[in-house]
Amino acid sequence: MTTENSEQVLAQARKSLSEAMRFHAEGKLDDAEEHYLQVLDHRYRVEDVLPLVAGVAALRGRFEVAIIYWDQLLAMKPDHLVGLLEKGTIQLKSGDARGAVESLQTALRVSPDNPTALNNLAVALVQADRQHEALEAFRKLATSQPENVLAQHQIRRLTSRMVPFWHIPMLNDARRNDAFEAAIAKAVQERGSTAPVLDIGAGSGLLSMMAARAGATNVVTCEAVPIIAQTASRIVAQNGFGNTINVVNKVSTELTVGLDLETRADILVSEILSSDLLAEDVLNTFEDAHARLLNEGATIIPRSATAVGCLVESEVLSRYAFVGDVSGFDVSAFAPLAANRLPIHGTMTDWKRLSADIELQTIDLTRPKHREEIRVIEIPVTANGTAAGIVQWMKINLADGIEFANHPDDYSDGGWLQVLHPFAKPVAVKAGSMFRVVAGHDRSSLILMAAPLAS
Ligand SMILES: C[S@@+](CC[C@H](N)C(=O)[O-])C[C@H]1O[C@@H](n2cnc3c(N)ncnc32)[C@H](O)[C@@H]1O
Numbered sequence: 001m002t003t004e005n006s007e008q009v010l011a012q013a014r015k016s017l018s019e020a021m022r023f024h025a026e027g028k029l030d031d032a033e034e035h036y037l038q039v040l041d042h043r044y045r046v047e048d049v050l051p052l053v054a055g056v057a058a059l060r061g062r063f064e065v066a067i068i069y070w071d072q073l074l075a076m077k078p079d080h081l082v083g084l085l086e087k088g089t090i091q092l093k094s095g096d097a098r099g100a101v102e103s104l105q106t107a108l109r110v111s112p113d114n115p116t117a118l119n120n121l122a123v124a125l126v127q128a129d130r131q132h133e134a135l136e137a138f139r140k141l142a143t144s145q146p147e148n149v150l151a152q153h154q155i156r157r158l159t160s161r162m163v164p165f166w167h168i169p170m171l172n173d174a175r176r177n178d179a180f181e182a183a184i185a186k187a188v189q190e191r192g193s194t195a196p197v198l199d200i201g202a203g204s205g206l207l208s209m210m211a212a213r214a215g216a217t218n219v220v221t222c223e224a225v226p227i228i229a230q231t232a233s234r235i236v237a238q239n240g241f242g243n244t245i246n247v248v249n250k251v252s253t254e255l256t257v258g259l260d261l262e263t264r265a266d267i268l269v270s271e272i273l274s275s276d277l278l279a280e281d282v283l284n285t286f287e288d289a290h291a292r293l294l295n296e297g298a299t300i301i302p303r304s305a306t307a308v309g310c311l312v313e314s315e316v317l318s319r320y321a322f323v324g325d326v327s328g329f330d331v332s333a334f335a336p337l338a339a340n341r342l343p344i345h346g347t348m349t350d351w352k353r354l355s356a357d358i359e360l361q362t363i364d365l366t367r368p369k370h371r372e373e374i375r376v377i378e379i380p381v382t383a384n385g386t387a388a389g390i391v392q393w394m395k396i397n398l399a400d401g402i403e404f405a406n407h408p409d410d411y412s413d414g415g416w417l418q419v420l421h422p423f424a425k426p427v428a429v430k431a432g433s434m435f436r437v438v439a440g441h442d443r444s445s446l447i448l449m450a451a452p453l454a455s
Pocket residue numbers: 170171200201202203204205206207222223224225228250251252253270271272273280285
């Protein structure tokens with residue numbers, strides 16, 4: 001190309017650039033993009049123009065094209081911070097959370113602690129369902145920007161998603177804690193202080209600390225949820241048991257003897273009973289522990305748990321369980337979509353007993369294996385009324401002579417709630433008759449329903 005020619009090209013490129021910028025300023029984005037592309041055709045100020053054309057394409061909603069422009073820039077300048085940030089943000093907007101995470105992590109390698117990169121990375125990690133890493137990113141952001149209330153809010157929001165609300169009332173449940181401590185202390189005394197203790201489901205580390213306080217010198221506890229495990233480690237160390245208790249951030253089924261535990265344990269302590277007994281996967285967890293993690297004849301705390309309940313009538317609870325006419329419309333077809341169990345506060349909810357307490361289902365946790373169970377139980381009715389369902393609670397046997405129950409007459413706002421198992425529809429019952437319920441479990445949930453009437 002002659003000098004004259006190249007000067008003409010340069011002049012043309014400059015003209016296109018100035019027109020592109022005018023269109024851009026006027027909001028004529030399609031014209032602006034077209035003219036920026038003409039500038040790029042001349043290979044004129046490529047590194048300055050690519051960000052502009054990428055920005056215009058993104059404003060026009062042409063995310064894929066915008067990413068192509070950013071990629072062209074990043075191929076030339078892999079550490080281009082704006083390029084990485086913008087590419088990540090566009091990927092986030094267009095639903096490519098994984099791609100966004102990658103771009104924003106690279107941006108953070110270029111500029112550690114960059115608040116935009118940290119914030120957008122945290123959002124992308126939430127979208128990619130990587131909640132714990134998202135929490136770490138928001139925490140880092142909040143450390144560098146203590147005034148950032150949105151980051152504080154996200155930390156609490158994510159934490160609340162990972163840590164069920166009942167941890168705190170459970171920890172404040174002195175009756176529960178004392179019953180476990182009595183059983184743990186008894187086991188440590190009987191087995192000796194060097195007997196290996198396994199605590200499945202550390203939570204705050206409370207039960208492990210009870211074992212250590214009773215003299216146990218070899219305690220391993222596992223916790224599936226990373227943020228809970230980290231917190232347990234901190235609490236255990238703060239209380240001076242850092243050398244006695246080893247907190248492992250694993251689900252118990254992934255523990256390995258020889259790696260996480262030196263040997264199989266002689267004492268198992270584990271409080272993973274849900275209000276309706278089985279929902280925290282206690283049967284699979286204990287079966288696995290018996291098979292792989294415990295010595296034969298190990299002391300098991302708790303030894304068993306029994307679902308106890310009674311037939312109830314309650315206007316309040318019926319309003320949660322059944323629906324018929326509403327504002328003059330028949331919406332009864334919605335009734336079968338009602339929850340099959342409702343947590344309730346026994347001492348606070350207004351309900352009337354229609355039967356004595358009856359044992360509905362026991363799980364013997366010292367047994368190595370469990371099968372689904374189902375049977376019909378006859379409940380003697382003690383008062384006339386309309387049964388909404390069965391209110392159920394738990395009786396836990398922790399050791400010889402050590403029991404705990406969250407009976408609804410005298411227990412509220414502790415670690416467990418009582419549970420209403422509503423029937424499919426209200427059932428009229430008469431004092432002196434027998435009410436038949438189907439009771440049992442499918443290994444992960446309690447089954448309780450009104451038995452079909454014999455024809
Ligand atoms: C009901 S809390 C009890 C916490 C503590 N042991 C206490 O009694 O205060 C149960 C804890 O166990 C954890 N968890 C449940 N099943 C687990 C398992 N199989 N392996 C490890 N952690 C488990 C839960 O994440 C939760 O933090």
